[in-house]
Amino acid sequence: MNETSAATPGLAEETEAAAGTVQSTDDTVGEIYVDDPRMTCRNVDVYYGEKQAIFDVSLDIGKNQVISMIGPSGCGKSTFLRCLNRMNDTIDGCRVTGQIKMDEQDIYDGGLDVVPLRASVGMVFQKPNPFPKSIYDNIAYGPKIHGLSDNKEHLDSIVETSLQRAGLWEEAKDRLDQPGTGLSGGQQQRLCIARAIAVSPEVILMDEPCSALDPIATAKIEELIDELRERFTIAIVTHSMQQAARVSQRTAYFHLGKLIEVGETDQIFTSPRHKLTEDYITGRFG
Amino acid sequence: MHTSTLIILLLGLMSLAYYFGRKRSLSLVGGKVRDLHSLPSYYGMQTAMWCGIPALILLALWLSFEESVVTGMVVESLPQEIQELPPERLDLVLNDVRNLSQGDIVSSTVDQTMQQAADHYTSLMGISHMALFVVALSVAILAGLWAQRTITREQRARNRVEKAINFFLLSSSTLAIFTTVGIVLSVLFESVRFFQQIPVTEFLFGLEWSPQTAIRPDQVGSSGVFGSVPLFAGTMLITLIAMIVAVPIGLMSAIYMAEYASKHFRTLAKPVLEVLAGIPTVVYGFFAALTVAPFFRDLGTDIGLTVSSESALAAGVVMGIMIIPFVSSLSDDVINAVPQAMRDGSYGLGATRSETIRNVIIPAALPGIVGGVLLAVSRAIGETMIVVMAAGLSANLTANPLEAVTTVTVQIVTLLVGDQEFDSAKTLAAFALALVLFVITLALNMIALHIVRKYREQYE
Amino acid sequence: MNNQQQQHQKTMDRVQQGLDRRYRQERHFRWLGMGAIILGLVFVSFLFITIISNGYTAFQQTYVKLDVFYDPEMIAPVGETNPQVLSKADYGGLIKASMRDMFPEVTNRREKKVLYGLISSGASYEIRDAVMNNPELIGTKGEVWVVADDDFDMLIKGHIDLRLPESDRRIKDNQLAWIHDLQEQDRVEKRFNTTFFTAGDSREPELSGIKGAAYGSFFTLLICLVLAFPIGVAAAVYLEEFAPKNRWTDIIEVNINNLAAVPSIVFGLLGLAVFINFFGLPRSVPLVGGLVLALMTLPTIIIASRAALKSVPPSIREAALGVGASPMQTITHHVLPLALPGMLTGTIIGMAQALGETAPLLMIGMVAFIVDVPGSVMDPSAVLPVQIYLWADSPERAFVERTSAAIMILLAFLISMNLLAVWLRKKFERRW
16 A cells, blocks of 8 residues: 555645635634544644643644644744644643544543553654764664563664664664764754654654754755655644745644644645735745 | 941041042032043042051051060060960960950969069050051041042042952952962961871871870870771761762652652742751751660660661761752752753653653763762761761771761861860871861862763753 | 554554553652652651750749748848848858758758759859849848759659669659659749840850850851951952953862862861961950851852852843943942842851851860850850750750750741741842
8 A cells, every 4th residue: 555645635626715815714724634644633722821822723634644834933833743742741831622633542531641642653853852872772762661672683673774764874873882962963863763763653743853954954854754754644843934845745834823724735835825824935924 | 345446437437538539529620520530429439448448457467466566575574584484384374464464264373473464464455456546547537638639630530449349359259269278278287297297108098096195205005096097987988878868869859859749849848858958067966966876776776786876877877868958959950951852852752751760861960960979978078067976986997887987077176176285296187187188078079060060061 | 554554553562561560660760759858858857856846845944932031140241231242142051041941851961962952053143133133132031933953954844754763863762752842832833944045155054045155156147247248249240240261260260169068177277277376366256256157158159149140131231331331330330239139148048057057166166165145256155056066965964955945046047047048039039
């Protein structure tokens, strides 16, 4: 079963509504549903203490697809991303309501365990954050804590595969015992990606993974994201519209905590239907 | 009383000088402040400084030399046979003279010459005080007047005042250096004299410590042996026990506070733990001697062990309790310095809190924690009151925590408290011990502070 | 099902398998942390309970009612009542006579001595003062409440274990009987112990008080504050605002940090060698104590003051410099007022440390036994923590409660100082 081309056919028909740009509406413009969703979010609100950060967001995340989330800073795109593997739990006073389902299981259900959830929804952060350990131990950390390897050889092979998939094997294979913090920024970020895929998650969340990197390193990561799509579902938050256009199949535009518009990446960038989306991608603000 | 009156008078004069200096500067320009180089208050301050500072310097010098000059004059007036006494005896006599002139009890019977000397002393002191009064006040007035007369409108009063203040700031900051130099010199000087009597090797490697020296040469026994190994062994034993208590408890409570505790719990429990840090060591010493040591002794008797009532265990445990908040607050700092990104990285992989703490946070914070523990060790080594009150006096070379041991600080206190002849090896030994203590703690602090600093730079 | 999904399923199964064990570990770890904190809290409470339960009784003192005949024969045999004569009379004899009247059955010389021992030796001074204030008393009879001896006091407070054999007890059987008689006649009473707050040190527990030590502490801290605060602030201002960034300032900085960790006893030796042996200042006086403690607290104050200065944002300095203020004016007018609360907080904490410090003061002779309450910084005196140390070393049972009570007073001072510091910090805390 080849899923790379499974880009939601239903969405194409939606473009008929794009005849004139919609001026303003509280509802999200565009198709929030996909045929083969990995995760479904319905009416998600997020509060930091008294302050509401996300307003009634509903969105599907398609299997083996890259969905990018764009929007001006402070629009809530990162907050939304962190809801998907409950990373917001670590923030004091953060409250999430609504429904986020993964494989028919509500991840905010009281009975659900956050440990397996995060094992299946990995995350890569804005700044590369390798642990102060060797490259090998960085990758082996996840498999070790989850007890995924049977023996040393198995662990070695997990480390090797992960590094290969993250495109770091050639650069790192001779220095596996050196600290991960000794790598360059781009390498560190690929190390973090390798660390995330070492536990074979289904979804990888990436929170502006290239914002701290130079253009060459960024290009490498983008290439890597494209390759990873074959095996993983990826949700990426980015402040760069070009990047969103290059790596993603679907794009969601957030504004002041609301999901304004979602659709196929080509459509969003060529014929946005919402005024705010248009203003943003044409560079009028943001 | 005299001196404080004089100081108050000088302060009064200074405020007068400020007022007149300011007034003169204003009258020079007919009230037009613009025409002055500096604000009028600077002219006032400049005048006040001229008025006060020379007089205060004079006062300080006078007071530091008054005693010796007057004493010298009294000695000259004493009869020949007293003047020819050996220095120690002469000191005793002079002490009596001083006491007599203050109307206190004296050790020897008062005879005619003593009474005369005392009267002489009293009158000389009186004259000296009067002279000081007159001289200091006139210096203040003259210098103040001169400064006030020489004010001109172009005078750069602000720059001068600021220069003076700057000098004060600079010298204040160097006081720390002088303190260190003072410590090193005062300890080193006496230690050198000690090592002239006792070889360094015997002091550093000798296994026996018994500082009682014979007062008369014909006395038997107690010749004084100065091998410091048992003292350092005792110090290390107690420090080790203290660390065994303090490090796990301090570290675990810091971890709990930083990673688990709710904000509410933290604001309640943290100050209570910090209370432990604010309790004076003499209180811990009392606690150790009164409660903990008997408790361990009775416990030992119950299970058939002989525990000394001055056991190293009791002193060490109480010292450990004292150090808990120290370890905990230092660890709390370093744990909080570990970037949130590290935690996120680990949680994002599905690690539990304890896994994150054990596998990511502690390894990341380890240098800082090691630095903190080293500082705690240095503190335990230098801690005095707990061991003075709860540890023993006899120098046992043992590793058994149930026996009594003595420590370096205990010996320093015992050697220096009470009556002392200043040149005996016994007294000087205290300084030699202090020298080693200072060097050890200094080295520990340097290393620890260096590690902590490097650690902080890593995450900045 | 594709390969990837199988792989994932396998992973999830493994994760699920390990969960129980991992959560158990998590719980244990958490308990460990909680346990450490509880242990710390238990230590604090145990310490406080020990001190308070031992000490609260010291605020009361046992008094005995005597019927005293102010016998003119004994007080002023010649009939003269000038203070000179009155002050030298044998008032102890009056008390003895009164005791003899109460217990006529005691005739044995040794027993009589034990009987007189029930009353504190300080009682005769009370009667002397009463007579000197009111010479008319002479020749009259009156009831007087006098201070009981410390063993008597301990018995009344229940600190003497009566189950012990007589030979192991400080109070013997015959004394017990007398005390019982006195109690029967309502002649024994516990009252608030004013002596404890109005007297200096004494060899007799019932006559000892903390006033001398408290005054000594006050004078010592006064010197310490007067020296350490301005110098500490000045040093901090120089290092933070004026010092060029070079080797010299680096050395000063390392030095200050190291001084903060030098054992306090070493400062005592410095004081002994420099202030006493070199400058010839007297031993045991608050002036020298204050000097030593000032040197010791300087690093604390400098470090805290520097932190306070650092927290004032540079924009404030730039604003002041921008309108043409000199650097010195910028600091005195703008930076210092903003940094002052932080500096004061650091100073109070430094003073609290100094108040509790004992070891360096032992080195400069502040352990001498001093009865008088000091009147100036040049009078020999003890300080509170040294008084605690001295009393803790005394064998009498009654000194245990006095030590604990003195600790309570000292801790009360320390805690209020710390609370003041916390309050200051809370009140003036500013986020930029």
